[in-house]
Amino acid sequence: MPTDIMVALISLAGSGVGAFVGIIASAKLTNYRLEQLEKKVDKHNTVIERTFKLEEVQAVMQEQLKVANHRIADIEERGA
Template sequence: MEFSQDIVIYLIGLATTAGTIIARISALEKKVEKHNSVVERTYVLEEKMKVANHRIDDLEEAKHNG
């Protein structure tokens, strides 16, 4: 009888641990998604800045060349 109780207690503990791990993985997935979104937006902003800087350079060159 004691052996079966130990198994039940062990399984309950195992299920609790598994639930905690799953919850933490889920939270990490959300953080990774958020991070990836920031990286993607940063890339887009960098590309827009390159274009804007190129346009500024063109305007300055046109101004100097008259």
């Protein structure tokens, strides 16, 4: 087998291995970045959920405060 052909085959094999390793490294980096983004999204979603619950509680408390103010006003009117 001529030397030129052997060098070409070795270069081809080296290029193939290099490309394969590059693809694997890129896939690992992409997966890592996706995992980090998923963690951020999970944190964001929990904040949104907690905020929604707090807003619900606040609405209930405001309604209770209105009822209490009406009761106080009624008591004051009866006493006056």
